[in-house]
Amino acid sequence: MTAHFDDLHRLLIDGAWVETPERLGVENKYSGAEIAQVCVATPELIAEAVATARAALEKGAPAPHERAAILYRAARLLEDQRERFIALMVAEAGFTRVDAATEVMRAGLTLELSAEVAKSLTGHTVPFGAHPGSGQRIGFTVRDPIGVVVAITPFNSPLNTVLHKIGPSFAAGNPTVLKPSSLTPLTAALLGQVLVEAGMPKGYLHIIQGEGRLAEHLLTNPDVAFYTFTGSTRVGRIIQQHVGLRRSQMELGSIASTIVCADADLDKALPRIANAGFRKAGQVCTSVQRLYVARPLVAEVTERLVQLAGEMLPGDPDHEETRVGPLISAAAAVKTEAWIRDAVAAGARLHCGGQREGRIVHPAVLSHVPAHVNAWCAEAFGPLIAIQPFDTLDEAISGANDTEFGLAAGIFTRDITAAMTAMRQLRFGTVQINETSSARADVMPFGGMKSSGFGKEGPAYAAEEMSIERLIVINP
Structure with missing residues (x-):
């Protein structure tokens, strides 16, 4: 199968596909031949992506049912592009056609699970009646978007792992800035096209391409509220040094x-x-x-x-x-x-x-x-x-x-x-x-302990981590 990659080289910034002069070559992982050159983000574009993501959040996220509808549409559009996604992952990730087809199938399910989460993410009631003197109070929690989410993703699952971050983030009402692996950038770009076509609101998805050094501009940006990373323990430790008190989810190394x-x-x-x-x-x-x-x-x-x-x-x-x-x-x-x-x-x-x-x-x-x-x-x-x-x-x-x-x-x-x-x-x-x-x-919660990281993937669990739970108390 011959795949064409000419339309996947640009960056996605604030709803627009942007070109830059610096390029990064992408190899066919079997032959070693160059199959594409993608644009490399500048520090200025990275800052713009985070700033416009924060501005979009301040205007207010779409209603939960609207977010769910967008994610469901994306699942259908992804299936329509099934063969192209397979060709991309065979070429840039070196997946066999069997592994690539499994990745597409699972990615569609992850989108649908995220859509369900968008409709069902809620807080809970607080049993004040069990506390002496508080029996007349009514308490409940609500969940709000946590803020701008940065997702840094690996080469070995360039579609489904990306969606395990974007899907729950959007389900919880957050905008996401995605930094995919520089070894597999094309799959992320095609996914961006699918999500934009599905109705992803302007400012709610940004795709930054380039090598790992660019991540430092994301790690030092104070407007980022949450980091979700899948990769090596060594890089995870570096990220945590920058994150400080901000929240994160790390899926790291393993034996x-x-x-x-x-x-x-x-x-x-x-x-x-x-x-x-x-x-x-x-x-x-x-x-x-x-x-x-x-x-x-x-x-x-x-x-x-x-x-x-x-x-x-x-x-x-x-x-x-x-x-x-x-x-x-x-x-x-x-x-x-x-x-x-x-x-x-x-x-x-x-x-x-x-x-x-x-x-x-x-x-x-x-x-x-x-x-x-x-x-x-x-x-x-x-x-x-x-x-x-x-x-x-x-x-x-x-x-x-x-x-x-x-x-x-x-x-x-x-x-x-x-x-x-x-x-x-x-x-x-x-x-x-x-x-x-x-x-x-x-559907399951997935994450490690010790040097394998912390926090959970799985749409329902990740969306909770990517939201803030606040307590409301009514005292008559």
Whole structure:
């Protein structure tokens, strides 16, 4: 499929598409060829975006039912542009067509969920009758927009993660200034066109393109009320240093673990584990990286996982049969290959994969990985799964918890006691029972603990964070 990107190079500022002389090249992540050049924002345009966003908010947001109608229209228009979004993500993100189609489907659902939130976001009543001397009072809370929201988004979900920020923000009545990844700017630009066509009010969405250094102008602007960021823990810490007392939501780094107990249903578990480890070339914050397997099952799990990895064909992401596309850059592919090679040199066993062809790294299954090597103790963000045997569930839980991160974990077991133990003891923001660490429904609250961040995505939960709850008391 040939995709045309000529109309996606401009910035969106106060309802107008703006050009600037400085340009940023966008590569096809499989071939490395340049496919577009997008305009780079200036500090003046960034300041204008924030100022006009604040001015729009001061005029008043559209009524909740109007915001919902806009989001519903956007979901329909997004579906109309389905094939173009798929082509864009295949080219600029390196997604396989399967992964890109899933992203579009989920993005439509996220818009619809956000529309429902726009209609239902409310406060609650306060039971003053329980307090002596206050029985005649009536109290309730109301939710107001928090203010200008800045959203900084990653390359590995250039559509749905963007909507997990814009959708709830608008549902709560806030204007948003979006800074998408400089590696995947075109998908965000097309989404901007969809939202404008759907009726997004002037001033309520601004799209700033450029490399990460531009974010400093957003971080130091005092008119921004809320920051929502998905990315590395290192960058998250930098953002927090600037934010101060302003509120934020951070979805940061991860080393995700999944536990396979001796009584697990392997027919159910193993295909999900392979998909969770290798989809999007392993570039998912919850990808299965550490796989703890009950010792009696290690040989069978390893053999079957190697077979499943071999069935996930790597190659050109635009081919229908491809299941593992390129990593986001040549440097990322070289790093992943090096981490696998270093692990083997340190004593790990490589059962399959690990070879690099350009930006493609074949899905790798390793075992006996020493605890000090990067493939075990750092976030890989590449297609590798490291198997670790365990003798007791406490041993597996302790190993999974032995990291600074705490985003998501999974366990496969038919034992209710084991499931309850894992639920209570795994120190992760999400614990999945009979599912991998990388399963996510867009309706659920999603977020981490420890160095994986704080706050929740998921439209209903994010909209609450992006609003201010005020108490009203009537005293007769």
